[in-house]
Amino acid sequence: MKEKVSLAVINRLPRYYRYLGDLLDAGITKISSQELSEKMGTTASQVRQDLNCFGGFGQQGYGYNVELLYKEIASILGLDRKYTAILIGVGKLGNAILNRITFEKRGFKLIALFDNNPEIIGQEVRGLKVLDVNTIDDFCRIHKPDVAFLTLPREAVPGMAIRLEKLGIKGFWNFSSGYVKLENKEIPVENVHLGDSLMTLCYRVNELEKKLQNQNKI
Amino acid sequence: MKEKVSLAVINRLPRYYRYLGDLLDAGITKISSQELSEKMGTTASQVRQDLNCFGGFGQQGYGYNVELLYKEIASILGLDRKYTAILIGVGKLGNAILNRITFEKRGFKLIALFDNNPEIIGQEVRGLKVLDVNTIDDFCRIHKPDVAFLTLPREAVPGMAIRLEKLGIKGFWNFSSGYVKLENKEIPVENVHLGDSLMTLCYRVNELEKKLQNQNKI
């Protein structure tokens, strides 16, 4: 068991988890590091190294029990813990996220939604009434949510982040290109920078094109 | 100028680009690698190494011209190229993406939307009529779009990806947890795995909690 596990490994855990879930659904009960690595597009060595950061879940000569490993990874990720979450910004993106993600399976329980648009406030979304963002301070003092999902406009993000940090929020899932810059550098911030992802795609398509053009020349 | 630039560097380019855009907006004309690194939370050395993969854009004793560097990075990423794109799946997520991302600034021009829901087909979104997904083959043969944005349900993704690959699509932006598994391994696939991101956040919040608890014990 390792002292401090690198972010590279952590980022692979959800992927292992997904693949194992698929195997489970397919009724497969055991898998070797070799087989799993082929599915993931990595090496057997890496699979074993990664898993052994957290413990020896396999069995020599046999491999890994799919169900056991699946549950172990859920436990490592803390998906059984259920942190409470609030979402700020019930616009199109907020709605899409609410609609698409099963928070409960990912370690969170959504307890409130906030917006500043009078037309949206009061609406019911996914069983929760949208609250006025002006009441967020009181809400946090009373209910002490663990994390915040930020699906609001770019400009509003930095201020809201600071405000929520002061209110005791200890994790951010940020969808805007605005920066979540906090006092406490230890508070985790997961950014989903869609624009960045798209620009990376642009670069890679470019590279492929260049390559194809060079091949045609030869 | 480097032969093959690592993905680690590529993934940082959009971030440089964003920060430079902010500087530009703020009317700042020059910046040193040191200053830029502080904003980005990295080292001056890394900034210079990264940029020098593509050319010497700075000037000794002065630093980098913000506007010039901004334009250079746009050109490296290929944002001036404007690849044509289609989007498949005009549900909540598709709509949110359409609403939020300025494709034109990210190297793409959206030319068509597709869905299989009769209620959605025919609607106009962002100036484009939603087309029946059954007509996608003909559309691709005629208009030869470069890339596809996949915002459809998980189950539909693998089949659609293969179908589109055969139709000549050479880049995918995938929002589902379904796998885009292609014949040609060189075709770029950018996955936006929201669930993975959320699970990583869960892990990191967990780590922080553990740390705080240990501190309290001491």
Next chain:
DNA sequence: TAGATTGTTAATCGATTAACAATC
């Protein structure tokens, strides 16, 4: 010119891969 800061080479660090003894 003196000071600042780049571009680039060299050193370090960390992550990935390979190898193999342990063992189911």
Next chain:
DNA sequence: TAGATTGTTAATCGATTAACAATC
């Protein structure tokens, strides 16, 4: 027992950081 496959140590590879001469 023989075969398979893990857990783990060692080797390799790549990425990051440091250092410094070049030069604006």
